[in-house]
Amino acid sequence: MKFICYYLPQFHPTPYNDRWWGKGFTEWTNVAKSKPRFKGHHQPQIPSDLGFYDLRLQESRVAQAELAKKYGVYGFCYFHYWFSGKVYLDLPLNEVLNSGKPDFPFCLCWANEKWTRAWEAHEKGVLIRQEYSESDRIEHINWLCNVFKDNRYILVDGKPLLLIYRIDEITDLKERISDWRKIAKNHGFSDLYICFVRNYENIAIEKILDFGFDAMAEHQPEERSLPRRSFYSLFLLSISRILNKIIKLLSIESYFRLVNENRIFSYSKMVKKSILSPHPKNFKKFPSVFPSWDNSARKRIATIIQNDDEEIYSKWLEAACTKVDKYSESEQIVFINAWNEWAEGCHLEPDLRNGKKFLEATAKIADKFSIKN
Numbered sequence: 397m398k399f400i401c402y403y404l405p406q407f408h409p410t411p412y413n414d415r416w417w418g419k420g421f422t423e424w425t426n427v428a429k430s431k432p433r434f435k436g437h438h439q440p441q442i443p444s445d446l447g448f449y450d451l452r453l454q455e456s457r458v459a460q461a462e463l464a465k466k467y468g469v470y471g472f473c474y475f476h477y478w479f480s481g482k483v484y485l486d487l488p489l490n491e492v493l494n495s496g497k498p499d500f501p502f503c504l505c506w507a508n509e510k511w512t513r514a515w516e517a518h519e520k521g522v523l524i525r526q527e528y529s530e531s532d533r534i535e536h537i538n539w540l541c542n543v544f545k546d547n548r549y550i551l552v553d554g555k556p557l558l559l560i561y562r563i564d565e566i567t568d569l570k571e572r573i574s575d576w577r578k579i580a581k582n583h584g585f586s587d588l589y590i591c592f593v594r595n596y597e598n599i600a601i602e603k604i605l606d607f608g609f610d611a612m613a614e615h616q617p618e619e620r621s622l623p624r625r626s627f628y629s630l631f632l633l634s635i636s637r638i639l640n641k642i643i644k645l646l647s648i649e650s651y652f653r654l655v656n657e658n659r660i661f662s663y664s665k666m667v668k669k670s671i672l673s674p675h676p677k678n679f680k681k682f683p684s685v686f687p688s689w690d691n692s693a694r695k696r697i698a699t700i701i702q703n704d705d706e707e708i709y710s711k712w713l714e715a716a717c718t719k720v721d722k723y724s725e726s727e728q729i730v731f732i733n734a735w736n737e738w739a740e741g742c743h744l745e746p747d748l749r750n751g752k753k754f755l756e757a758t759a760k761i762a763d764k765f766s767i768k769n
Contacts, residue, residue: 397470397717397720397721397728397730397761397762397765397766398470398471398550398728398729398730399468399469399470399713399730399731399732399758399762400469400470400471400472400473400503400550400729400730400731400732401464401469401471401472401473401731401732401733401734401735401744402472402473402475402505402615402731402732402733402734402735402737403472403473403474403475403502403734403735403736404423404475404734404735404736404737405451405474405475405485405486405487405488405489406422406423406485407422407423407424407449407450407451407736408422408450408451408452408487408488409421409422410484410485410487412484416513416523422450423738423739424448424738426693426694426739427440427441427442427693427738427739428440428442428448429693430692430693430739433658433692433698434658437690437692437700437702438688438690438702438704438741438749439690439692439693439741440693441690441693441738441741441743441747441749442747442748442749443738443745443746443747443748444746444747444748444751445463445745445746445752446459446460446463446745446746451487451488452487452488452491454491454495454497457488457491457492457497457498458497458498460498460735460736460745461498461499461500462498463745463755464500464735464744465500466759467744467752467755467756467758467759467762468758468759468760468761468762468763469732469735469744469758469762470501470550471500471501471502471503471550472500472501472502472503472735473502473503473504473505473559473731474488474489474502474503474504474505475504475505475507475561476489476504476505476506476507477507478506478508478536478539479524479525479526479527480526480527480529480532481532481535481536483539484524489543493543493546499548500548501548501549501550502548502549502550503549503550503556503557503558503559504540504543504558504559505558505559505560505561505593506558506559506560506561507561507562508526508560508561508562508565508566509526509561509562509565510522510523510524510525510526510565511523511524526565528566528567528568528572529568530568530571530575533568533571533572533575533576534575534579537575537576537579537580538579538583540556540558540576541579541580541583541585544556544580544583544585545583551589551726552589552610552726552727552729553589553724553726553727554586554726555585555586555587555588555589556580556585556588556589557589557591558588558589558590558591559590559591559592559593559613560590560591560592560593561593561615562593563592563593563604563607569607570606570607570608573590573607573608573609574608576588576590577590577608588610589610589611590608590609590610591609591610591611591612591613591682592604592607592609592612592613593612593613593614593615594612594613594614594615594618601676601679605679610680611679611680611681611682611727612679612680612681612682613681613682613684613729613731614681614682614683614684614731615684615731615733616670616684616685616686616733617661617666617686617689617699617701617733657696657697658692658697658698658699658700659697659698659699659700660700660701660702661699661700661701662701663688663689663701663702663703663705663708664703664705664708666701667708667709667711667712670683670685670712670715671711671712671715675719680723680727681719681720682720682727682729682730682731683716683719683720683730683731684716684730684731684732684733685709685712685713685716685730685731685732685733686732686733686734686742687703687706687709687732687742687743687744687754688701688702688703688704688741688742689701689702689740689741689742690702690740690741690742691739691740691741692741693738693739693740693741694739694740700741702741704749704750706750706753706754706756706757707757709754709757710757710760710761713730713732713757713758713761714761714764716730717730717761717765721765732744732758744758
């Protein structure tokens with residue numbers, strides 16, 4: 397059973413982050429300044445064992461891999477940011493490729509969302525747009541194939557594993573997948589193993605598979621599956637915001653809160669729903685789990701699915717394993733969100749509050765399925 401953790405390479409300063417967010421900005425900037433919004437709210441989330449690391453340092457990257465390996469994680473899935481021939485946040489991966497360290501399996505997920513000032517993929521305040529063209533897709537796959545040739549790259553049935561995050565935004569999807577497979581063969585690969593990430597898009601699965609994908613990979617929590625606010629709640633929220641703006645203009649300190657602006661959900665209910673959901677029989681699906689979720693470090697109106705109970709997480713992870721343990725050995729994959737999404741309150745890396753308990757739960761399930769097989 398292969399546990400692959402999504403991995404965020406944002407933890408190092410870059411010239412464009414300096415320009416957009418201020419000198420020295422990294423993911424830690426948002427993490428460190430976060431505050432609790434209600435009693436019992438787990439904020440800020442402060443790293444323990446690995447500290448506030450800098451991914452420019454080989455020692456940090458090696459320490460991450462050693463910790464992951466010790467607790468049953470098979471590999472990392474690095475988010476890869478390609479925008480029309482330019483790669484962003486690529487320093488950690490480049491250093492991994494050039495140094496040969498750490499000796500730890502990895503794959504890529506093309507995070508092809510546009511970048512905005514709101515940390516959300518809408519048009520307001522767009523920093524970088526995605527543009528799709530024939531020349532770009534050829535340049536991109538040639539770049540990718542050079543990464544695929546690394547002997548640590550994760551293969552499925554001998555084919556490089558590649559995830560695409562937002563297929564609904566790609567205008568040349570079918571042509572791109574077809575070209576990528578042909579060019580990969582020119583590079584000496586038998587083929588590619590390409591997964592679409594099921595999250596925001598609402599395209600029918602059957603139609604997606606017609607584009608030439610091999611499987612679906614979850615990235616929990618799925619935004620499309622979260623309950624929406626009721627009309628009455630949205631109405632109260634709008635009134636509350638209008639009142640707050642008036643009060644702010646009048647320079648009055650107190651604010652009205654007719655409703656809780658944060659979107660708070662039950663982790664245990666979400667886990668139960670996921671465990672009971674049927675696994676598809678007509679296509680391959682790699683499930684995803686997460687220990688907890690809380691993006692209040694990034695967003696004013698946050699989505700919070702707080703969890704401090706490793707036993708519930710463990711049950712979810714075990715159930716995910718049972719859904720794929722009938723697949724071929726190289727396809728027995730479960731994705732974990734995430735290794736280090738600290739500003740989304742979603743990390744296996746230990747923090748001061750929960751320590752290593754989610755890592756320890758991961759290791760127990762990894763051992764259980766290793767013995768089983």
